[in-house]
Amino acid sequence: MEEVRDRDQNTQVEGIESGLEADKSQNSIKRTGNLWTASAHIITAVLGSGVLSLAWGMAQLGWIAGATTLVVFSAVTLYTSNLLADCYRTPTGAPCHTYTQVIKNNFGEAMYGMCATVQYAILGGLLVGYTITTSLSIVAIEKSECFRIKGHEAVCRASHIEYMIGMGIVEVLLSQIPNFDKLSFLSLFAAVMSLAYSSIGAGLAFAKFVSGKGGGTSLGGIEIGIGLSPSQKMWRVFRAFGNIAFAYSYSIILIEIQDTLKATPPENVVMKRANAVAVATTTAFYMMCGCFGYAALGNHAPGNMLTGFYEPFWLVNVANACVVAHLVGAYQVCAQPIFKAVEQRSRRRFPKSKFINAEYSIGIGKHKLTINLFRLIWRTMFVALATLVSMIIPFFNDILALLGAVGYWPLTVFFPIELYITTNKIPWHTWRWLGLQTINVTCLLVALAAGCGAVEGLSRGLKGYTPFKFVE
Template identity: 45%
Template sequence: MNTITFTQTLIMAENQQPQVIEKNLELDDDGRPRRTGNVWTATTHIITVVVGAGVLALAWAMAQLGWIAGIASILIFASISVFTYSLVADCYRYPDPVLGKRNYTYMQAVKVYLGGTMHVICGLILYGKLAGITVGYTITSATSLAAINKVICVHNKGPDADCRSSYNPYMIGFGTLQLFLSQIPNFHKLTWISTVAAITSFGYVFIAIGLCLSILLPGQGAHTSITGTKIGPELSAADKVWRVCSSMGNIALASTYATVIYDIMDTLRSDPPESKQMKRANIIGVSTMTMIFLLCSCLGYAAFGDQTPGNIFAAFYEPYWIVALGDAFIIIHMIGAYQVMGQPFFRVVEMGANIMWPNSNFINKDYLVKVCGVTINLNLFRLIWRTIFVILATILAMAMPFFNQVLSLLGAIGFGPLVVFFPIQMHIAQRQIKALSLRWCALQSLNCLCMLVSLAAIVASVHEISQNIHKYKIFAYKQ
C-alpha cells in the first residue's frame, strides 16, 4: 500500500462535512452537534490525560538529575508545553484562527499548514507513538500486578523471602483482556472505562504522595544531592550521562498531551473563540500538572535519595493494603488507557483499509453473532488484525519489560516532533514569519534545542534497553 496515497485518502475522509439543509440551533457551523465545552471542561480533560503512569517515574528522574536540574527540567518542559500548545490552539481553524474551517485532528492541521510530506511524517510519528504506548501500558500493568504479589508475599513471609515473580503471566493475562476489549468497534462504547480510568489515575498519584509523606514527616528521609545520584563504584560517569538523558524522556512523556489536543478543542463551544478558551485551559491545566509532578518527584527523591526506584510504588511494602490498592488503581487505569490510545490507531488502519478496498467483504462486511443472548457485531478484518496487534504488543512487552526506559523512549519520540517542531512550523506558516527574522531565529533555536534533547533521550533509552536485554534473559525477567 502506498503510504502517501493512504494518508491522503484518509484525510479526504476526515475532511468530509455533513450537509446542513437548513439552519438548526442544535448544530454548529460545521453541521455537527453543537459543542458545549468550556475552559473548565477542557482543563479537566488536560489534567486527566497528563496525570498517568509516567508520573510514577518522575521521582527516579529527579534522583538522576538532582534538585537543581530536576526541578528546572520539569519547569522548563512545562513552560515549553504552555507556549507550543498555545501555538497549536491558534491552528485549530484554517486559515483564520477565529472564523476559518476546523481541523478535527492534529494530522489534518499539519496537512493544511505544512503540506502532504509533513502530514505523512506527522502521521508516522503520531500513530507510531500510539502503538508504542500500548507496549508501555502492558509493561506498566505487569509491573503493578507483580508488585501486588510481592507486597502480599513480603507481608506474609517477611522481607527476607524470595518474592520475585515473572512478568510473563501478568502480561499474558493483561493482553488476553485487551484482546476482548479491542474488538469493541470504537471507544465511544467504552466511556465508562475511560471515566473509571481517569478517577483511578488521581487515586494512585495521591496514594504515592501520601506514602512518601509517611516517610518524610517522621524525619526518615534519605540523603539527597543538588546533582543527583553520585558517580562511584556502582555508577560510572558514562552511566550517569545515559541516565540523565533518559530522565529527560521520562519528564517529556509526563508533559505531553499533543495526541489528543484537537480532540479536546473539538468539544469547545465557538463563543468565545476555541483558541482563546484552549489557551486559558492550557495554562491552568499545565500549571496544575506541574504542581503534581513537583510533589511526586520531590517527595519521592527526598524519601529515598539515590535509591529511588523507577516506579515509586516499588519502594513500599507497608501498609501493604494501601500499596496494593495503589497498584490496583494503576492496573485499572492502564486497562482503559490502553484502549484510549489503541482505538485511534485501530481506527486509522481500518479507515485506510476501507478506502483502499471499498468492495472487500472481508474488510467491510459486519456479521451479527449471538453469544449467550447478546448480539455481537463481528467484522473479520477487525477481529484478525486487532488480535494480531495485541499479541505483537504483548510479545514486545515480554521481550523488554523495562518500565523507565520504555516510558522514556515513548516520551522522547513524541516530545520533539509533536510538542515543539510541528507547532512551531505551523505557527511560522500561519503568521508568514519571514526566514532569518529575529522571531524566526528564536523559534527555530528553540526547535533545534528541543530536538537535540529528544534525540539524546531516544539514544539513551535505546542504550538502556539494549543493556538490560543483554543483562537479563529475554522472556525470563523476574522482579
C-alpha cells in the same frame, strides 16, 4: 445477525480525504465533549506511567536541575499545545480530525508521512509501556502480600509474563469500542484512578520523609563514585530528560481530543482551557511525586516509585490497583487513533468490501452490540503484537526515555511551532521567529541526548536477558 451499512461514516471518510468535510456535529457523529471531558482525556493520557519514574529522574538530576526541568517542560508543553489547538480548523473553516491531517493540510504529503510514522510509532510504544507498567504494578501487589505474610526479609519473586498476557486479553475486549467519542466514561474513570495513585504515592513519600526515614539526597543527584562512573552518570541524566519528556507527551492525540468537543464555544478556546487545566493539574502532581518521592527514597530511588514502599500494605496495594485501572483506560485513549487511521484508510481503498465496511448488530437481551469483522480481527492482532513486544523488551525506564526522546520534540515542539510560523506568516528575521526557533533547537538537543541515553540503557539491559523470562 442483521447487516447494516454505515453510509454516513463512508461519506465522512471521503470528506476527510478532500479536506472539505463539514463539521461532524452536522454529519454522522454528534460531538458532545466539553472542557471537563477534554481535560479528563488529557490527564488520562499524561498522568500515567510517566509519573512513577519522576522520583528516579529527580535522583539523577538533583534538586535544582530536576525541579527546573519539570517546570520548563510543563511551560513548553502548554505553550506549544495552545499553538497546535489553533490549527484544528483550516482557513476555510473545515475541521481537521487528526494530527496528521493538520500536517497534511499545511505542509503536504512528505511531512504528513513523517509525522504519521512518528505519531503512530509513539502511540504503539505507549501501549508497550502501559503493558509493562501494568505488570509491574500487579507484581508489586503480589510481592507486597508476600512480604506482609513472610516478612520484609523473605525472598519474594514473581513473573510478569502472565500479567502482560492478561492485560492483552482485557485490551482485546475493550478495543472493540468503535471510536474515540465513546471513550469519555472510560477516560473519566481512568483520570480519577490516576489522580488517586499519584496522591497516594505523594502521600506515602511525604509521610516517610517527615518521619525522618527519608533517603539521602543532594543538589546534584546521585554522586559519582563506587558503582557509578562519570559516563554512567551522564547516561542516567540523559535518560532522566527522556522520562520527564515522556511524562508530558500528549500532543500526539491533542487534535483527536479536540475533535470530540462541541463546535460552540469554538473548539480552540475550550481546548486551550483544557490544556491549562490538565497541564497545571499534572505538573502539581509531578512536582509532588517527583520531589516527595526523591526526598523519601533518596539517590537510589527505584524506577517505579511505588515499588519503594511496602507499608501500609493495604494502601500500597490500593495505589498499584489504581495504576492498573488507569492504564487499562489510558491504553485505549492511545490505541484509538491508530485503529481509526487504519480503518479509515481501509474503507477508502476498499469501499465495497463487506468484510471491511459491514456492521452486524447482535441482540444481547435488551441491548444491541455492533460488530465489524475487520475491526474485530485487526484490532485483536494489533493488541496481541503490542503484548508480545512488551514480553520481549520489558525495560521500564529505558522504554519511557526512548519514547520521550523520539516523540516529544517532533510532535510536541517542532510541528506546532512550524505550524504557527506558517499560518501566521512570521518573517524569519523577527525576534518572535528567533525565539520560537530557540525553543525548537534547544528541545531537539535535549531529545537527542535523551535518545542516546535510552539506547545505551536498552543495549546494556539486553545483555544477558532472556526473552519471556521476566522475573523479579
